[in-house]
Amino acid sequence: TFITKVAQGRENLDTAAVHDVGAGRVWSGSRAKILDLVDEIGGLHHSINIAKSAAGIEAHQEVNILEYPRAESPFEKMLKGKKVQTRIELMDEIFPGWEKVMAILPVFLDDQPYLIMPYQIEIK
Structure with missing residues (x-):
């Protein structure tokens, strides 16, 4: 206890x-x-x-501080408990074009070199 x-x-x-x-x-x-x-x-x-x-770490040495549980972002709080379709509709309303940003986001989270085209092909 x-x-x-x-x-x-x-x-x-x-x-x-x-x-x-x-x-x-x-x-x-x-x-x-x-x-x-x-x-x-x-x-x-x-x-x-x-x-x-x-822990035997010198006072001047920088360390990473992790919070548990991880704090929710305002967007996570806003979308929490919503159905998938409702979430998509809210995102469309708040951030028009969010799907395009999400499509290239992994590139910015990786240290690898990439070529990003200055346009996006959309097939309807």
């Missing part, structure tokens, strides 16, 4: 003590420090530097 994991990471608190201190409450950073629930107070960059140090 979460309480067990917290207790395993705290030298001065066992599971019962963590439960008593926590009990579903949310503490400010400074109060959590007093209660021995956290080691340090800092922001995201400070936390990243601590994680880098623990």
Whole structure:
């Protein structure tokens, strides 16, 4: 459980003590420090530097930060739960010509050289 994991990471608190201190409450950073629930107070960059140090990565070395779950784009949120035909109709309305852009998009996501014709043949 979460309480067990917290207790395993705290030298001065066992599971019962963590439960008593926590009990579903949310503490400010400074109060959590007093209660021995956290080691340090800092922001995201400070936390990243601590994680880098623990992983043997130098502080100046750049790292990639991945968010899980990946945040949805505004378009994904807008189209979420819509039927395929509705999605296509919305895309046609918002971005006329989106199909042409999507047709060449893979080219920009690849490091290979390509030749793109200055026109597109459309057979009806």
